[in-house]
Amino acid sequence: MYKVMLVDDDYPVLEFLSEAIHWNDFDLELQGCYENGAVALEHAEQEMPDILITDIGMPKMNGLDLISMLRERKPNLRVAILSCHDEFYYAQQAVKLNVQDYVLKDTLDPEDLEKLLLQFKASLDQEERVQTHQHQLQHMVDRNKELLKEKFIRRTLQQPILDPKDWLEEARSFDLSLEGMACLPILGIIDGYRSAKQRFMSDDILRFAVDNVIGEVSAREPLRAVHFAYGSKESFFLFPFHSTLKMNPFDEVAARMKQIQNALRKFLKISMSFIIGEVCHHPEDIKAALISLRASSVQRFYMEESSIAKKRPLPQGNMDLFSWYDQASTELKEMILEKNTGIIVPTVKHWMEFLKEHAFEPEKVKDWVLKLLLDLKLKLQSLQYFRSTYEVDILHKEILEIDSLFELENWLVEHFQSVIALAGEIGEQGKRSEVVQACHYVSLHLDKRISLEEVADHLFLNSSYFSRLFKKETGETFIEYVTRMKMNRAKELLDQTNHPVGKICEMLGYDNQSYFIKIFKNLAGVTPMEYRGQKTS
Incomplete structure (x- = not known):
C-alpha cells in the first residue's frame, strides 16, 4: 500500500480532499495532511511518502522547495502540484522538478485527481516489478559467483x-x-x-x-x-x-x-x-x-x-578416556535417579573440563558420550519404573552432528534435564510409590548389603506386607530384584574396568567371593572370569 501526503495551507481544501477520495479503494494510505512545507518535511523525514500532492504558496516553506528537498531523499517520488497559480513561471519550475501533473484548484474535480492517483499507482507498481526483476537477476549473478568461488576453493584443496x-x-x-x-x-x-x-x-x-x-x-x-x-x-x-x-x-x-x-x-x-x-x-x-x-x-x-x-596443535596425553567410563556412568546414573536437576550443570561442566584438559580426539569423545547415554538408557529401562525416554537413532544422529565441546555441554544439559523430567513423570505412573522408592533405594546402595527388612524400615512398612506388595507389582521377589541389579552392576564393572573379581565382589557388598561367583554363574551362565574373557576374545 502506497503512502500519500497532502500539503496545503488552505485547510478546507485538505479536509475536502481527505474525505472526497476513498483512499483504501485505490490501495492507498493517506499518511497525513499538513498546512505548510516545513511541517510536511519534518514528518517525511520520519516516514517518507510515495506520492506527494502539494500547494505552492505556503508559509515557512513553499511547495517547490518541499518537492526539491523530498526528491533529494527519494528520487522516484510521484508529485502533483495543486495550486491557484496558472502562471508560466510556476509551471516552468514544476517541469524542472519533474512534477508529474499540475492541477488548478479552481477547476479541481475529485474524479480527475482519482485518475491521477491511479496513474501514479500503476507507474509505481511497474517500477516495483522492474526493481524486483533486477534484484532477482542480481541475486542470480551473485549466487553464481559464490558457487564459482566455492568450486575454485574446493579444487584448490582437492586437486x-x-x-x-x-x-x-x-x-x-x-x-x-x-x-x-x-x-x-x-x-x-x-x-x-x-x-x-x-x-x-x-x-x-x-x-x-x-x-x-x-x-x-x-x-x-x-x-x-x-x-x-x-x-x-x-x-x-x-x-x-x-x-x-x-x-x-x-x-x-x-x-x-x-x-x-x-x-x-x-x-x-x-x-x-x-x-x-x-x-x-x-x-x-x-x-x-x-x-x-x-x-x-x-x-x-x-x-x-x-x-x-x-592455528596451533593441542598437546594430547596418553590417558585412556574409557578408563574413566565407570566413574562417569555412576555419577550420571545417580544424578538421574536422585532427580536432582540442581547438579546437572556442575556435573556436566566437570566432565567437559576433564575432556578439554586432556584434549581427547573429538570422535573418541563422541563415541564415549554416546556409549554412556546408551548404557544409561538400558540401566533406566532395567529399573522397572522407567520406560525408554529417547530413541537410539536420534541420539546417535544428534551427537554426531555436534561440532564443539561447548555445544556438547549445552546439549547434554538439555538432554539430562529432559530425561529427569520424563523420568519423574514416568516413575509416578503404573506402580505404587513404595515400590518406586524401593527400586530407587536399591540402585543407590548396590555397594552395600541390602536386606528386605532394611528397605521396609526405610519405607515405614511392615516387612511381610512390603514383600507381598513388591512381588505383586514387579513379578519377582525383592531379593531376586536386588540380586539381579547387583549382577548387572557386576557385568558393567567387568566390561568397563580392570578390577579383579575379588575387588568387584567387595564393591557389591559381598563378603564371600565363592558365593558371589556362584550367584553370577546362576544368572549369567558363566563365571565372572569367563564373562570377561568372552568380551575380550
Whole structure:
C-alpha cells in the first residue's frame, strides 16, 4: 500500500480532499495532511511518502522547495502540484522538478485527481516489478559467483595446482589479487550450526544470509579478506597484504574477523569462530595451509564460542578416556535417579573440563558420550519404573552432528534435564510409590548389603506386607530384584574396568567371593572370569 501526503495551507481544501477520495479503494494510505512545507518535511523525514500532492504558496516553506528537498531523499517520488497559480513561471519550475501533473484548484474535480492517483499507482507498481526483476537477476549473478568461488576453493584443496599463474589469474577474477603479495588464510566455522540451521529452516537460506552479511562487511575495507564459502558450515578467507608494510597481519586479520563476528551476531544472531593459518607466499603454500586448517579438528572442537585464534596443535596425553567410563556412568546414573536437576550443570561442566584438559580426539569423545547415554538408557529401562525416554537413532544422529565441546555441554544439559523430567513423570505412573522408592533405594546402595527388612524400615512398612506388595507389582521377589541389579552392576564393572573379581565382589557388598561367583554363574551362565574373557576374545 502506497503512502500519500497532502500539503496545503488552505485547510478546507485538505479536509475536502481527505474525505472526497476513498483512499483504501485505490490501495492507498493517506499518511497525513499538513498546512505548510516545513511541517510536511519534518514528518517525511520520519516516514517518507510515495506520492506527494502539494500547494505552492505556503508559509515557512513553499511547495517547490518541499518537492526539491523530498526528491533529494527519494528520487522516484510521484508529485502533483495543486495550486491557484496558472502562471508560466510556476509551471516552468514544476517541469524542472519533474512534477508529474499540475492541477488548478479552481477547476479541481475529485474524479480527475482519482485518475491521477491511479496513474501514479500503476507507474509505481511497474517500477516495483522492474526493481524486483533486477534484484532477482542480481541475486542470480551473485549466487553464481559464490558457487564459482566455492568450486575454485574446493579444487584448490582437492586437486593439484598444475599452473600457479593460471591459479593466480582465476583468483583475480574473484577480486583476490596476490601478485607480489603475501597471504594469510583463515578458516571460519559457524558455532552451534545445528541450532542455526533449525532457525533458518534450511542450509541454503542460512548460507545466503551469512554470505550477504560477510559481503557487506568485507566491501567496506580497501584491502579486504576475500570470502569463499565451503559448504554451509565453514568458510575460508584469504587476506592479501604487503609483507613490506609495518603491520602485524595477525592483528589486522583478527580485527577484521571481529567486525564480521559483530555483524553476524547483530543481524543474524549467529556466532562464528576463526582459526588463522600461517603466512603464505605461493599458491602451493595457500593450498597446504587450507588443508591444514581443515584438519585442525581437535583445536576446533575445544575452542570457545566466538573465538579468534592462531592455528596451533593441542598437546594430547596418553590417558585412556574409557578408563574413566565407570566413574562417569555412576555419577550420571545417580544424578538421574536422585532427580536432582540442581547438579546437572556442575556435573556436566566437570566432565567437559576433564575432556578439554586432556584434549581427547573429538570422535573418541563422541563415541564415549554416546556409549554412556546408551548404557544409561538400558540401566533406566532395567529399573522397572522407567520406560525408554529417547530413541537410539536420534541420539546417535544428534551427537554426531555436534561440532564443539561447548555445544556438547549445552546439549547434554538439555538432554539430562529432559530425561529427569520424563523420568519423574514416568516413575509416578503404573506402580505404587513404595515400590518406586524401593527400586530407587536399591540402585543407590548396590555397594552395600541390602536386606528386605532394611528397605521396609526405610519405607515405614511392615516387612511381610512390603514383600507381598513388591512381588505383586514387579513379578519377582525383592531379593531376586536386588540380586539381579547387583549382577548387572557386576557385568558393567567387568566390561568397563580392570578390577579383579575379588575387588568387584567387595564393591557389591559381598563378603564371600565363592558365593558371589556362584550367584553370577546362576544368572549369567558363566563365571565372572569367563564373562570377561568372552568380551575380550
